[in-house]
Amino acid sequence: MNVQEAIEIVSQTSSGMVRSHNEDSVIYDASCGLVVLADGMGGYNAGEVASGIAVSVLSTEIKHRLESLRPEDKNESGEEIGVALLRENVRKANASIYSAAVSQPQYSGMGTTIVAGLFYDNRLAVAHVGDSRMYRLRGETFETITRDHSLLQEQIDGGMISKEDARLSKNKNLVTRAVGIDAEVEPELHTHPVQTGDIYLLCSDGLNDMVEDDDIGTALQMLRANLPLAATRLIEMANDNGGRDNVSVILVKVNGDFAAPRGWLAKLSSWFKH
Amino acid sequence: MAAKLILSMDGAVLKEYTLNKERMTIGRKPHNDIVIDNLAVSGEHAAILTILNDSFLEDLDSTNGVMVNGAQIKKHFLQNSDVVEIGKYKLKYMNDQQGQQAAAADDFEKTMVLRAPIKMQPGGAPQAAAPLGKVPGMEAAMKTQANLPPVLQSYERTGKFETAKPQAAAHPPVQAPAHAAPFAPSAPAAPATPAQPAAAALAAVQILNGPNIGKELDLVKNLITLGKPGVQVAVLTRRPHGYFITHVEGAAYPALNGKTLDEQPHQLNDHDIIELAGIKMEFYFKE
Numbered sequence: 001m002n003v004q005e006a007i008e009i010v011s012q013t014s015s016g017m018v019r020s021h022n023e024d025s026v027i028y029d030a031s032c033g034l035v036v037l038a039d040g041m042g043g044y045n046a047g048e049v050a051s052g053i054a055v056s057v058l059s060t061e062i063k064h065r066l067e068s069l070r071p072e073d074k075n076e077s078g079e080e081i082g083v084a085l086l087r088e089n090v091r092k093a094n095a096s097i098y099s100a101a102v103s104q105p106q107y108s109g110m111g112t113t114i115v116a117g118l119f120y121d122n123r124l125a126v127a128h129v130g131d132s133r134m135y136r137l138r139g140e141t142f143e144t145i146t147r148d149h150s151l152l153q154e155q156i157d158g159g160m161i162s163k164e165d166a167r168l169s170k171n172k173n174l175v176t177r178a179v180g181i182d183a184e185v186e187p188e189l190h191t192h193p194v195q196t197g198d199i200y201l202l203c204s205d206g207l208n209d210m211v212e213d214d215d216i217g218t219a220l221q222m223l224r225a226n227l228p229l230a231a232t233r234l235i236e237m238a239n240d241n242g243g244r245d246n247v248s249v250i251l252v253k254v255n256g257d258f259a260a261p262r263g264w265l266a267k268l269s270s271w272f273k274h
Numbered sequence: 275m276a277a278k279l280i281l282s283m284d285g286a287v288l289k290e291y292t293l294n295k296e297r298m299t300i301g302r303k304p305h306n307d308i309v310i311d312n313l314a315v316s317g318e319h320a321a322i323l324t325i326l327n328d329s330f331l332e333d334l335d336s337t338n339g340v341m342v343n344g345a346q347i348k349k350h351f352l353q354n355s356d357v358v359e360i361g362k363y364k365l366k367y368m369n370d371q372q373g374q375q376a377a378a379a380d381d382f383e384k385t386m387v388l389r390a391p392i393k394m395q396p397g398g399a400p401q402a403a404a405p406l407g408k409v410p411g412m413e414a415a416m417k418t419q420a421n422l423p424p425v426l427q428s429y430e431r432t433g434k435f436e437t438a439k440p441q442a443a444a445h446p447p448v449q450a451p452a453h454a455a456p457f458a459p460s461a462p463a464a465p466a467t468p469a470q471p472a473a474a475a476l477a478a479v480q481i482l483n484g485p486n487i488g489k490e491l492d493l494v495k496n497l498i499t500l501g502k503p504g505v506q507v508a509v510l511t512r513r514p515h516g517y518f519i520t521h522v523e524g525a526a527y528p529a530l531n532g533k534t535l536d537e538q539p540h541q542l543n544d545h546d547i548i549e550l551a552g553i554k555m556e557f558y559f560k561e
Contacts, residue, residue: 041386041387111387151326155325160325160330161328161351165351168351168353169327169328170326170327170328170369171325171326171327171328173386174326174386174387175386175387176387177387178387181387215496218497219497222497222499222509222522223497223499223509223522225503225504225507225522225523226521226522226523229509229520229522233497233509233511236511236513237496240513240514
């Protein structure tokens with residue numbers, strides 16, 4: 001089946017219990033298997049502007065490029081097009097946000113985190129910058145598949161603070177990479193094989209700062225049959241625990257195989273498509 | 275605002291110290307930042323490392339050791355209101371950011387960017403790059419950031435910190451159900467975790483028919499599913515303002531007091547009757 005038939009996507013966002021406005025942006029496009037979540041930062045409404053630019057650049061550009069390209073093909077430098085598209089467009093989003101921030105004083109210093117996934121050929125390419133996360137529930141195992149670009153994560157990696165103690169840290173909100181604050185950005189990119197039954201969660205730190213990973217995993221496991229309810233429940237859990245930040249989630253459930261067609265017919269039809 | 279240590283002996287406050295340096299030492303000799311002139315205190319007894327808002331205490335191989343909240347420690351990640359004991363002296367660690375944040379707008383908690391990344395070498399030794407630059411809407415943090423690199427370097431030497439495990443046992447186990455909170459704090463006062471809103475009073479469901487008739491289930495978890503997966507499932511959620519039932523899957527929806535529910539969550543009242551996949555059960559509050 002094609003990716004649109006194979007995956008189910010839902011998203012939800014809330015400004016939380018404390019903040020007056022929502023600086024998170026989420027977007028998804030099932031037809032090309034794309035999910036994007038961004039958590040903006042900056043004064044006044046600049047955070048919303050930055051995260052809004054990021055999700056719209058990624059979704060419009062990637063959708064447009066995939067009208068004539070197949071993500072599983074390789075480009076001239078031997079890289080999969082799906083991966084290359086994510087990288088190029090995170091950079092493009094960075095350039096747009098940066099130039100808006102430099103040219104307009106009210107947007108000065110704005111930036112955003114980003115986590116984006118592209119599903120194709122039974123795989124998932126993930127790009128991320130900052131501390132927005134992607135998790136995977138496979139069978140009973142719930143784990144993160146991105147590593148935050150944050151001071152705290154670097155302290156954990158450096159062995160200065162244990163993972164268990166990290167929750168007690170007061171240095172939670174310091175990201176070491178963000179989109180739009182410098183002329184250039186380097187997104188982190190990985191591809192993961194996908195299995196039927198997997199559930200992927202993209203979230204802003206408003207979820208994982210307020211709710212323990214174990215509780216997020218348990219909720220997803222119990223409510224895996226009803227994805228919209230699972231999304232609602234995750235937001236409720238963050239807000240019931242205080243909801244001190246904006247909280248956004250995208251859930252993707254893999255219901256079937258979506259291997260790219262490989263026979264001569266596929267090649268022919270792709271040739272016609274070009 | 276920087277964290278503080280309040281030095282006292284026999285309940286009398288002697289002095290207050292602000293943790294405004296990345297490394298502060300405690301000892302008997304006069305060159306220490308916190309001097310305690312007492313023979314039970316070693317020349318250089320202990321050190322406190324501060325990275326932005328986090329502080330770590332380390333015993334510098336002192337003769338008589340360091341206690342935190344009654345337990346001997348070598349290294350310790352300090353939490354608000356921890357009591358450090360050195361000989362007869364007590365140092366109370368105060369870092370009540372929560373209160374300060376509530377008072378001072380929400381700017382404090384916003385995500386900020388450390389412009390230049392702190393590079394970690396493969397061996398885990400942090401190689402600090404100057405994290406200069408601008409933090410959106412956040413002047414205060416810039417000052418603390420300037421202190422960062424030397425701190426990280428000093429970590430190379432000090433290694434890993436862990437909170438003292440005995441603290442966990444200080445939690446009376448009886449309280450566990452009442453704290454059906456998503457956080458399991460490992461310290462008695464865990465200020466970094468958000469204030470927990472009071473959970474709804476404890477309730478239970480009792481099965482009224484079928485093979486499990488009479489069986490009772492306490493609703494201690496925040497989320498409990500009822501029914502058969504693939505056939506009919508509903509979820510009971512425990513929230514600060516009460517319990518709710520929501521349909522999860524299956525063609526048939528659960529009924530509440532004889533009335534079939536829709537997709538929306540419904541709040542449960544004392545002695546409501548739930549019907550699900552042919553099983554009847556009664557919901558009631560236990561307290």
